Amino acid sequence: MSRQALRLGMVGGGEGAFIGAVHRMAAALDGDWRLVAGAFSTDEGRNTRTGEALGLAPQRVYASLQAMTAGEAALPEDQRIDAVAIVTPNHLHAPMAIAALNAGFHVFCEKPMAMSVVEAEAIAAAAKASRRLFALAFTYSGYPLVEEGRARVAHGDFGAIRLVQVEYLQGWLSLPIDSEGNKQAEWRTDPARAGLGGCLGDIGTHAFQLAEHVSGLRVEAVSAELTTHVAGRRLDDDVSALLRLSGGARGVLKASQVAAGEENGLRLRIHGERGGLEWAQMEPNTLILRWLDRPAEIVRAGGPGLQDSTTALLRTPSGHPEGYIEAFANLYRSLAAAIRGEGNGWYPCVTDGLRTMRFIEAVIANAALDQKWTLVDSGETE
Amino acid sequence: MSRQALRLGMVGGGEGAFIGAVHRMAAALDGDWRLVAGAFSTDEGRNTRTGEALGLAPQRVYASLQAMTAGEAALPEDQRIDAVAIVTPNHLHAPMAIAALNAGFHVFCEKPMAMSVVEAEAIAAAAKASRRLFALAFTYSGYPLVEEGRARVAHGDFGAIRLVQVEYLQGWLSLPIDSEGNKQAEWRTDPARAGLGGCLGDIGTHAFQLAEHVSGLRVEAVSAELTTHVAGRRLDDDVSALLRLSGGARGVLKASQVAAGEENGLRLRIHGERGGLEWAQMEPNTLILRWLDRPAEIVRAGGPGLQDSTTALLRTPSGHPEGYIEAFANLYRSLAAAIRGEGNGWYPCVTDGLRTMRFIEAVIANAALDQKWTLVDSGETE
Amino acid sequence: MSRQALRLGMVGGGEGAFIGAVHRMAAALDGDWRLVAGAFSTDEGRNTRTGEALGLAPQRVYASLQAMTAGEAALPEDQRIDAVAIVTPNHLHAPMAIAALNAGFHVFCEKPMAMSVVEAEAIAAAAKASRRLFALAFTYSGYPLVEEGRARVAHGDFGAIRLVQVEYLQGWLSLPIDSEGNKQAEWRTDPARAGLGGCLGDIGTHAFQLAEHVSGLRVEAVSAELTTHVAGRRLDDDVSALLRLSGGARGVLKASQVAAGEENGLRLRIHGERGGLEWAQMEPNTLILRWLDRPAEIVRAGGPGLQDSTTALLRTPSGHPEGYIEAFANLYRSLAAAIRGEGNGWYPCVTDGLRTMRFIEAVIANAALDQKWTLVDSGETE
Amino acid sequence: MSRQALRLGMVGGGEGAFIGAVHRMAAALDGDWRLVAGAFSTDEGRNTRTGEALGLAPQRVYASLQAMTAGEAALPEDQRIDAVAIVTPNHLHAPMAIAALNAGFHVFCEKPMAMSVVEAEAIAAAAKASRRLFALAFTYSGYPLVEEGRARVAHGDFGAIRLVQVEYLQGWLSLPIDSEGNKQAEWRTDPARAGLGGCLGDIGTHAFQLAEHVSGLRVEAVSAELTTHVAGRRLDDDVSALLRLSGGARGVLKASQVAAGEENGLRLRIHGERGGLEWAQMEPNTLILRWLDRPAEIVRAGGPGLQDSTTALLRTPSGHPEGYIEAFANLYRSLAAAIRGEGNGWYPCVTDGLRTMRFIEAVIANAALDQKWTLVDSGETE
Known part of the structure; x- marks a missing residue:
């Protein structure tokens, strides 16, 4: 306010x-x-x-x-x-x-x-x-429990991270609707308007950004496959990638727009030496924490045990679901605070964008090769 | 807009x-x-x-x-x-x-x-x-999938309704915070400001309104117990009621604010001759439909199979969660449309309010008696 | 072995x-x-x-x-x-x-x-x-995580118990199959072979026994309604009851065989001053513990944090589901141990049976009255 | 019997x-x-x-x-x-x-x-x-709902298969227990007793067999990474693989024994042109079917809509969970029937074993190379 x-x-x-x-x-x-x-x-x-x-x-x-x-x-x-x-x-x-x-x-x-x-x-x-x-607009990183997960990893709750699994499954491009007049589908599968990646650029980027943001790691190399399952489509509608991340972690990224029956299934799992986390965008007010030596915990938006940086992103008490628009609004709110020179809310910026573009280019390059790994430019020479 | x-x-x-x-x-x-x-x-x-x-x-x-x-x-x-x-x-x-x-x-x-x-x-x-x-502000009836459930019952998808189970479980009044300075708790447990019912008025009313709204039935009689579990509290913090509904359906209403560890657990189940539904406010974008003769279905906000009256309440495609604020906004939007003489969006009005007040009075009357059933005034003489 | x-x-x-x-x-x-x-x-x-x-x-x-x-x-x-x-x-x-x-x-x-x-x-x-x-054969009390729940309550993990909610929902008697040749349905709805209670005796007894067993409390009084929803059926197919339990706890018991689309939905929730538990028979290897001051925990069969008396009932490591037959086998194993004079495994015995019969008689008596409460005979004079 | x-x-x-x-x-x-x-x-x-x-x-x-x-x-x-x-x-x-x-x-x-x-x-x-x-003993293929999924795919319910995602996550080798006296861990990480693959041979094989069995497709080529996260361990404890399957389907296989906090998380998802399925071993009595044009269905063991070949594998009515031992028993029962020359129950045999060994060898070969794809020997020359 x-x-x-x-x-x-x-x-x-x-x-x-x-x-x-x-x-x-x-x-x-x-x-x-x-x-x-x-x-x-x-x-x-x-x-x-x-x-x-x-x-x-x-x-x-x-x-x-x-x-x-x-x-x-x-x-x-x-x-x-x-x-x-x-x-x-x-x-x-x-x-x-x-x-x-x-x-x-x-x-x-x-x-x-x-x-x-x-x-x-x-x-x-x-x-x-x-x-x-x-x-x-990497909207999904605006969810409160994404911040909770990020903070837990950063605080070392799970020890060194070993595994990162991120997936983003949609089914809405299962049929050739891009050649049948659906405008949303049309431009997203047109290289001139969408860019080099189809599914990769549209949702693979969200998955990549979320994985790096929460894990605090950098994807150093990728081995990828881009597939176009629907005949006549001009861009990929399906991405699979193995990831090598900083610190020796290993990852898998899967994104698809032909996973028939799936809605907007963005889901992240991270495991470290002592435990791990699981978050799914479609039930965003729940974060599961798993532990090697004690029962898993159900961390809830608004519930006990949250970091202050998470609580700052919430508008309602626990059990009153906040959703996609609220996550989006968190980014607008953080930008407003930054413009006003108030607060220190995070929002995705140039750095996130550049990382993502470098990932897209590495995947596209790798997918065309029979070489297993392609480095993702760290951008550090800039 | x-x-x-x-x-x-x-x-x-x-x-x-x-x-x-x-x-x-x-x-x-x-x-x-x-x-x-x-x-x-x-x-x-x-x-x-x-x-x-x-x-x-x-x-x-x-x-x-x-x-x-x-x-x-x-x-x-x-x-x-x-x-x-x-x-x-x-x-x-x-x-x-x-x-x-x-x-x-x-x-x-x-x-x-x-x-x-x-x-x-x-x-x-x-x-x-x-x-x-x-x-x-019977906010919960503003959720899109509550409308879907209501429409399904009204269309007779489940046949005649036999069972209505509604519950609303919170735990935030488990400790005597009302006598320790929590302002939200303080007025809600003060008969002068909250009314005759504590938990009954605060959340039992939501449960009652939701049950009648979705089932399309009227609660004709109640047998109830009001309990104050926390010593020194001046109003009930826990309600249990058996319901007799129009058409012979039987119901149970349970509301509590001392269900330690529960958040905002409003949940409705209705069963008819051929099937039933289940909806829970904390995961509001899912409606489970159960059937006698075929597998249960997971109806999703924005997904296939929705009534037009449900779709009218949605802002985003399937898999992009809408929550409590959006449900609330649906009521404000419907009221705006009504003021402008546009559309025919539903919102809870005087009728819902009167029903709820009659329910409160019947429960309070019954809870004080050793007689099993108390009729809920139908208001029809008015 | x-x-x-x-x-x-x-x-x-x-x-x-x-x-x-x-x-x-x-x-x-x-x-x-x-x-x-x-x-x-x-x-x-x-x-x-x-x-x-x-x-x-x-x-x-x-x-x-x-x-x-x-x-x-x-x-x-x-x-x-x-x-x-x-x-x-x-x-x-x-x-x-x-x-x-x-x-x-x-x-x-x-x-x-x-x-x-x-x-x-x-x-x-x-x-x-x-x-x-x-x-x-109160089979459900043979599940390992039922024992875990019982032990947690007994150890006082949740403080004094305030709420007990138990339900048992089936839908298989939604149609008049008892008059159409289904043998299982036929004798269960025949007073001469089933007894005074239909749904009450068949599954309401399971719910009652589970609630008393896990809560460690006694149901002292009931206020109940028995309903026969299917025309021509000779016994109740639906039970609702309010419970007053020892120590001031309040309960609700709901059992139905006409909850169309439900399978074998026995579910128990107990809340005390500081937290509570939830267990559902259809996913028996998970026990949810809720807490007032920290995130809920997912206790799993075979996972960390179990009581020894729970572990004694398990045959496989965590994540290898054990089911209904294994729960049943736990009772047979305990009886075998008792016959041999070995171990101290628990099994439901004469005491549980007598309690249940007294509950049936109290419910049937109460359901016929316009008096709200009927005491359940404590049997203590015997 | x-x-x-x-x-x-x-x-x-x-x-x-x-x-x-x-x-x-x-x-x-x-x-x-x-x-x-x-x-x-x-x-x-x-x-x-x-x-x-x-x-x-x-x-x-x-x-x-x-x-x-x-x-x-x-x-x-x-x-x-x-x-x-x-x-x-x-x-x-x-x-x-x-x-x-x-x-x-x-x-x-x-x-x-x-x-x-x-x-x-x-x-x-x-x-x-x-x-x-x-x-x-590819036990997991003995679960009734695995058979249901297999039959649905085989009947073409989902159209041509495009995506296969299989994962098997355990956490029990997160610590170096193999060098600290745990016998189960010890031999499983000893190349002389376990073979060339650690996690790959122990659980990756289950994942692979399940994926081929249910999809009815053959993995034709793999691109894989084997990792040993725990210092001093002699075999891999983590596997990631991209799969190319017959008919153009694309797959991902992920298996890990260092996913701290995971139990026995074997999970399969398959998507075709018109829909897909999801099955998870830890809740084996539920099979989710997703559809492009209608709500997802919850198929339940014992519930309506099952194939006869599924029903043949069940012992109890719906809602009475059957688990790991029952799935295992299904294999023993099928073998008994085959020995007696009765019935036609399926069990995993030489064919499944050979496929799996060829997969292991292809993964190990590929993981050592910088070449992206390695063919899995079809064994057809034999």
């Missing part, structure tokens, strides 16, 4: 789009943000209708990002937007993020960060030069 | 209060409502601080409900509040709801509706006379 | 009967017992065929219990049976148990113990006079 | 050994087998004590397998053993199986079949030449 909500402009997210609406709800939830401007669609009618439905002043519904950054920059500082939410298809993330940053606005961008490591590095450079903040 | 958000004023819910913050998030989520006024606390400093933190204009932070209704009525129609959210302790529900209705504002009131059937009837009369809407 | 298996004779349990086969598997599992004689059916052909299928010597397949006790008594002591397993319909339990005890044999009898308290007391007297052991 | 139990001799399984006792219970459960002879230990005292405890005639407790085959062959046909159960460490499987087969006895052997493909082929040849049956 705070005195004056920050002002948000949005690019993309016209009526009918899924993720734009989620960003708007997440931004609204805690009263930290107020949507005041948008360039929702290149279709003028759709753009106008979306702005109206959202109660925006007509003059702040712009035809393009450029128009928005120009128009907003011309407004008094206490009226103009503070940040731009970018919820377009992937190929527009980098040019738009760079433009917004250069125009002096903070950015909250959908994932994946960009189409390539090179593009991602250009965003990083723009953020640095503009001294503006760049947040990335 | 809609052109212009409705304007909300709030009574109660000063900083530190739990349920006021939930109302604000629920109202904000879909952009249907905007909080513009409040009388958050009788403590002037607290009132002012809350208003500031929420970004309200200082002149719309009022010292009392009376001041708010007067001040708002004096504003132009397109600025004044449309509705009042009442989030005070129970004994203030009726006087405040009646005052707000009489002043021409719609009301969204916390449960239980009132301190007695007589008070509840006075609210009903005020709503009728003022032609204003009265919504009641 | 032991030198020489004890020898078992069986009454009832001819081909096609369910529970007889279970007794035979349970007795065979650990090598403690060997089935050597039987009077399986009054139908001569069926009797003979059953004996043959079981590999019994033809001369030890008897026409009746009387023939068996006479025939076996005539054999040398190191050949004759040690005990009789009684797996007939309920009305034969008492006369057969008394006859077998009087003839000098130990007895393992199906539940319920008898048709009335009077009959049960006659069995008790016969056991005492004959100095033979009488075990009763 | 049958007229005359078959007679079993056992090699290995002296007092204190885990798996020998399981074999004895499994063989005893249905009355199909009777243990009459054994060579339980090379330690004479232990051998004698075990025989006594099991109630065997002293002259049938032999000093060695050779002594047993000779001694039994000298008995009249209607007294001598029918089969030998081999429950020794791995390195003795092949020589003992071959000796027993050559001596004219059927064999029920623990897994893995042998130390190498060459040894396994020698067993196969001996079985063929002797015309005796050879069963292998």
Whole structure:
């Protein structure tokens, strides 16, 4: 809660789009943000209708990002937007993020960060030069019990980590709906708009980011297979990868969009010398901790035994489920706090984005080879 | 989403209060409502601080409900509040709801509706006379899969209903925290502020309303026991009741606030001639359907097989959990639609409130007797 | 395991009967017992065929219990049976148990113990006079984690017990199969063979015995409703009861055979001042412990943290599920140990049977009254 | 159940050994087998004590397998053993199986079949030449709902299979107990007794066999990593493998014995074009079926909707859990039926054993290479 909500402009997210609406709800939830401007669609009618439905002043519904950054920059500082939410298809993330940053606005961008490591590095450079903040929608790391897991690993509760298993199973691309008019499916399987990876870029990145974030380890090398199960599809719809992580841990990453009947099955398991954890996105308010020498524990959002950094992410007492929108809202809240120079809430940023892009490139390179392992660039020479 | 958000004023819910913050998030989520006024606390400093933190204009932070209704009525129609959210302790529900209705504002009131059937009837009369809407925060009936269950029963999927089992288990009053300074516990166990029932009024009412709402049946008679397990507590902290429902169904209602280790365990099971359902609030995106002649089904929020009336309550695709705040927001959204004369979304209203008050009175009467059954007044003579 | 298996004779349990086969598997599992004689059916052909299928010597397949006790008594002591397993319909339990005890044999009898308290007391007297052991098939109390729960309560882990909730839900009598030729259903709903209670006697007794066994408390008074949902059925198919237990605990017992779609849902929850437990028969290798001040624990059969008395009931390491037959076998093993004068394994005996019969009579008496509470005879005057 | 139990001799399984006792219970459960002879230990005292405890005639407790085959062959046909159960460490499987087969006895052997493909082929040849049956203890394929899953896949319920995910997680080797006197751990990590694979041979083989058995597909190529996480351990304690299966399916196999806190977590998921299945050994009486176009189903052992081949493996009505010993007993029962020339129950045999040994060898070869894929010998040239 705070005195004056920050002002948000949005690019993309016209009526009918899924993720734009989620960003708007997440931004609204805690009263930290107020949507005041948008360039929702290149279709003028759709753009106008979306702005109206959202109660925006007509003059702040712009035809393009450029128009928005120009128009907003011309407004008094206490009226103009503070940040731009970018919820377009992937190929527009980098040019738009760079433009917004250069125009002096903070950015909250959908994932994946960009189409390539090179593009991602250009965003990083723009953020640095503009001294503006760049947040990335790795939503799942906004769940309170993900933070609990991360903190437990970091505190050494499980000893040195040996195993990391992450999976992300969806079934919605089991049929060739991308060639039958489903818009969500269409652009996600189009290399020109989605990037080099299909399932890999869309959900494999979430799995990778979650695994590194919670384990505190870096994936150093991958051995991967990309498969396209549905005939005619232009990008992979299924990823399997063996991982070598820092400190000698071993991992498996599995992501699929043709796991028929699965919904949004992101699930992480980590085991160390003395115990381990299990978290599943579809029941996000439960974190199972397993131990070598005592019964497993059911840690619950809002229940006893939580770290302070977890409690800070909760809005309701235990047993009142918080979900996906709340996790998303945690990222918006942390970004708002960072913009205001308050608090120290974490949000996924340039670093997470770059790691993920390097992972994508390593997987794609490896999948084309008969060589078992491909190193994931550590980025440390930069 | 809609052109212009409705304007909300709030009574109660000063900083530190739990349920006021939930109302604000629920109202904000879909952009249907905007909080513009409040009388958050009788403590002037607290009132002012809350208003500031929420970004309200200082002149719309009022010292009392009376001041708010007067001040708002004096504003132009397109600025004044449309509705009042009442989030005070129970004994203030009726006087405040009646005052707000009489002043021409719609009301969204916390449960239980009132301190007695007589008070509840006075609210009903005020709503009728003022032609204003009265919504009641039986939040759990706002969950999408509760609607799915209700619709399935109503469509006769299970045949005639035979069994209704509802339970609501919490453990937070296991220790005498009400006499040790916990404010939430203090007023809830004070007959002057909570009413005649402790656990009965606080959570037993939720269980009762959910059971009647989903089963479509009426509880005709109760045989009940109220217990106070914690020494010195002034109201019951534990309720058990046998139910006789319309159509010959038999039920059990169990609510407790001394079930140590339980969180917010509201759970409903209904069985008919051919099958039944099970829903638990702590995993609200799953509804189990059981059948006599085929395997049980796991119906999922956003998954295949849902009624349209269920889908209308969802914001995200399957596997993206929606929780308590979203359920709450569904009630605010339905009330907004009703005020605008749009749609036909359901929300708990005067009828639900009256039923619940009659149930409370029947339970309290029965618990004091050695007679097995007490009829629940059908209210049909009114 | 032991030198020489004890020898078992069986009454009832001819081909096609369910529970007889279970007794035979349970007795065979650990090598403690060997089935050597039987009077399986009054139908001569069926009797003979059953004996043959079981590999019994033809001369030890008897026409009746009387023939068996006479025939076996005539054999040398190191050949004759040690005990009789009684797996007939309920009305034969008492006369057969008394006859077998009087003839000098130990007895393992199906539940319920008898048709009335009077009959049960006659069995008790016969056991005492004959100095033979009488075990009763309250199978569910043979599960290892039931023992774990019992021991935890007894050790005071949860503090004084406040709540006991037990339920037993089946759906197999949802249709009028008792009047359509289903033999299992037929005798269970026939007062002449089943006794005064239908669902009450068949499964309500299991629920009652489990609740008292694990809680260590006595049900002092009941307020109950018996319902027959299926038209034409001669006994209750549904039981609901409020319980007052010793020490001020409050309980609910729910048993139904018309909960369509339910299988064999026996489930017990107990809460005390500081925590509680939950156990469900259909996933018997998990015991959930809940705590007021720390996360819930998942206690697992074979896992860390078990009492010695629990470990003694396990055959396999953790994660290798043991089930219903193993629980049953634990009772046979304990009876064998008792007969041999070894060990101190617990098994349900005359005491449990008498308690249960008194409970049945109290429920039936109460259900016919408009008085709320009926005392359950403590039996202490005996 | 049958007229005359078959007679079993056992090699290995002296007092204190885990798996020998399981074999004895499994063989005893249905009355199909009777243990009459054994060579339980090379330690004479232990051998004698075990025989006594099991109630065997002293002259049938032999000093060695050779002594047993000779001694039994000298008995009249209607007294001598029918089969030998081999429950020794791995390195003795092949020589003992071959000796027993050559001596004219059927064999029920623990897994893995042998130390190498060459040894396994020698067993196969001996079985063929002797015309005796050879069963292998891939116990998990004896669970009823594993059969249900297999049948569903075979019937094409899910369409062509795309994904196979199998995992087997244990934690019991997280500490270096193999160098601290734990006998079970000691031989399993000793290459001379366990074979070339540690975790791979002990539990990876179970995972592999289950995946091929249920999917009906063949693993054609593997890309694998073997890891030894515990310092000083001589064999792998962790396996990860990507699988290419016949028909274009893709798979992941994960097995670990250092997943601290895990018990015996064998879990299989298979997805095809239209749906998929999930089965977990630790809750073996539930099989989840997921569908693209309708809610997931919970198929239950004993419940509605089962194949006849599943029902044939069940002993109790739905809701009465059957576990590991019952699954094991199903294999013994099928072998008995095959020996008697009755029925057509399936049991794992030479074919399963050879497939598994070829998988082990392919994984070990691949793990040592920097080449991504290694073919698994199809054995078709034989």
